[in-house]
Amino acid sequence: MGAEQISAWLRAGRLAARYPEVPGLLADLDATALARAGRLLARLDPDEVARHHPGIPSVTVAITGHGTLAPLVPALTAELARHGLLLRPFSGDFDGYVFDLSDPGSALYAVDPDIALCVLDPAVVFDEVAVPWRPEDVERVLAGKLRLIEWLAERFAAVARGTLVLNTLPLPSLLTSQLTDHRSRARLGAAWREAGAALLRLSAAQESLVTLDLDALVAEGVPATDSRMDLYARMHLSAGLLGRYAREIGHLARDLTGRTKKCLVVDLDGTLWGGVLGDDGREGIEVGESHRGEAFRAFQRTVKQIGSQGVLLAAVSKNDPEPVREVLREHPGMVLREDDFVRVVANWRPKHDNLAELADDLNIGVDSLVFADDSAFERGLVRRELPGVAVVALDGEPALHAERLLADGWFDSRDLTADDRARAARYREELARRDFLDTFDSLEGYLAELDVRVRLEPVTEAQVPRVSQLTLRTNQFNLTTRRLQPADVRALAADPDASVLAIHSADRFGDNGLVGAVFLRRDGAVLHIDNFLLSCRVFSRGIEQACLTAVLRHGAATGAKAVLAPYRPTARNGKVRDFYPRHGFSRVGGGSGDAEETGGTEAAEFRHDLRSIAAPPAHLRLIDGLGGETQ
Structure with a gap:
């Protein structure tokens, strides 16, 4: 039913307009029906969808590799659509991965991908193994390929802002069976798996890298290769395996766009x-x-x-x-x-x-x-x-x-932080806070007894992964929803004209941990708040007001004449569209910038002239790590 409806909308020229309904149609499709739906969706112009629905997140995915990867684009199109995302694909030339990733002037880098896929297959190695061959010949080629791939990954990290995805190489029995003695087969298998382990370890050393373990997918019964497509079309991974690979990339894209489930x-x-x-x-x-x-x-x-x-x-x-x-x-x-x-x-x-x-x-x-x-x-x-x-x-x-x-990886993320492991306990504390609130006649009385403590200070190296995670996962109190990888946060923290501030909070029920961040940039006499975000766990306690006050005081104390701050609306941050106007900012270009005026659909910029800065809420204690006064 899902693929048929998509086909009907496509024929009628209505698919772009109905795109928000597509995830529901794809939700329960089997692999065959999903592949068909992907082929239909891949015929859709992403720009047309964006014109109809500018709020739908788009993800630019660059595809490069050694073999033919044609089935990957429709598979990725369907998998991203399942999660309410829009794919903007780029496909490199056949066997072009070395050029694509090594040359900063390549077309791959020009599209500025959110995710770059370097799809590796067994032919990457065996195309360079002469016949007849022995296990030690394969070991030699493997070692050279590992050095090359590690260098390409380092090159990508130095040039691009996105995430590079590598994968382990499945070892088909068609290759091992060409060795007639079991001892040689064991040596080949060991060398192959050691190379896979080395690829997997690369992701621990490089923050911008993810390595998918295709062996786990093959173990599910997905064929690694299709001999006819391998020989006739140079498609060295089966369409089924590419489809499962695309599903994993869909999970990654969901995480990178802040849509991981909680x-x-x-x-x-x-x-x-x-x-x-x-x-x-x-x-x-x-x-x-x-x-x-x-x-x-x-x-x-x-x-x-x-x-x-x-x-x-x-x-x-x-x-x-x-x-x-x-x-x-x-x-x-x-x-x-x-x-x-x-x-x-x-x-x-x-x-x-x-x-x-x-x-x-x-x-x-x-x-x-x-x-x-x-x-x-x-x-x-x-x-x-x-x-x-x-x-x-x-x-x-x-x-x-x-x-x-587990099939849909709803909770998959790139990294797990200490804050993640403590999340359940902190939410239980939050429910205890709500029960505590029920014992008070007024919010003011509750807040006075809650003993809120807020600390605002420059981010440390150890806090960079958590701040990056907040930009990826925070959607409601997120004034621009700009998603940042750890390298992006680190670069901003090192920029002499920028600052990344970490927000910590605690109260009588416990330590909430690192719950928010403020991104500042100085341009002459103007201080820019490039983004302000806060975890939904700590809404409505005055924390955001206290931190904004500290930032405004910091601006005034360091000679700024004004503070500028943008708001970029999304489907989920409408509750903060009037955040800046409520705290003394005026909308640039006229108007008050209130909720009705911005309408939650248009971007706006707000300005504070620093003439009158409100005090932080009296019920909390602010520890100002910017050199301002602690209250």
Whole structure:
């Protein structure tokens, strides 16, 4: 149905206008249907989509490699469209990867890619191995290729701002079988895998590099090569493997555009355990002991593992709350316990209402949620009422639950920081803050007792990855949503005319960690706030006002005559479109710049003349690391 609808819109000339509906059509397509949809979508002009929908994020992806990579463009088009993104592709010449990546004047660098794909295949090595060959001949070529690829990666990091993607080389049995003795085959396999390990280790040494492990995809049963296409078309990786590769790139693009999901919400009956708690009772549900019970335990282990890496876990179930609490606290077969979740919601309300309320409680968008449920009815209702929620389709086979949850890499990110690992505990503290708020008659009284402490200071080297991550993931309080890689943050911090400031906060419930950043640039007598962003966890506590006051005081103290600050609207930062006008700025070019005037659709620039700077909120303590006064 999805590919047919896309085809109909394309024929009618309406596909660009209907592009926001495409992700829903692609959500449940199998590989064959998705490939067909990708071929249709690849015929669409990205500029036409952008004219209809300027708010849709576009991602420029440059493709280079050794062999024919024609199927990759439609596959990438479909995979990015699944996540609400628009692909702007560039394809290099056949076997042009060395020139494309080594020459700063190449067409690849000219397109300024967000992501550059250097697609490697076994022929990269074996095209240079003479016949007859022995394992040591392959080892020699491998060593030379590794040196070349490492140099190309360093070249890219020095020239480009985007992310370079390499991959390990699958080793087809067609090659190993050409060696007739097992000892030689073992030596070839060892050398090949050592080269793969070296490629994987490159990503640890270079921040702008990601290496995909294609061996893991081949292990799923995806053919590494297609002999006919390999020989006749010089396409050295199979179309199926290129399709799975494209899916991984879709996950990376989602992370780089700030669309990584934050919270996994699971159903209980039929999802975390077998049976229906209300009918079967605590002793009658399936978890542990039986084969099916062990499958549910295995799924719980997967969920717990995800939660240990900064993904928030929540449960939403149609059940009475007390029996659910008893199972989570006392059932001997459970891997997940009550304190693994930031929230357990058990009632008889519609699940989409509970999901919307959960997102509000956590102060995140509903589009940050992933919902896993075995009920087709519940999934369909959530899709209809909350289309931004990613829905994972489970069924009556618990042995496949983990596979289906992980298939879309909803929580994949390039790096994991210490703040990520502490995220669940901090969100639990945030819910405790909300419960604390309920004991007060006024917000003012609550804030006075919360004991908020804010520290604003220049970013340190150790904080660079976290600041980069905030630019990639923060969407609501993000005045320009400019996405920065660690190298970009580091370059700005080293620029004598720029400053990167880290925002830390804490209160009576605990340390919130590094929760925001301000990017400043000095141009003569004008101080520019190039961006200002703050984690949704700490909204509405006066932190943003205190930091803005410190920046304005810093500008005045260092001889600035004015501060200029832009606002660039997106689909998710509308709540801050009046941030600068509310704090003494005037819109450049006339008008007050209030919410109605900017309309949330046009970029605007605001100016503060530094004549009157408001004091920071009285309820918090500001530690000003810019040389200003601490309050």
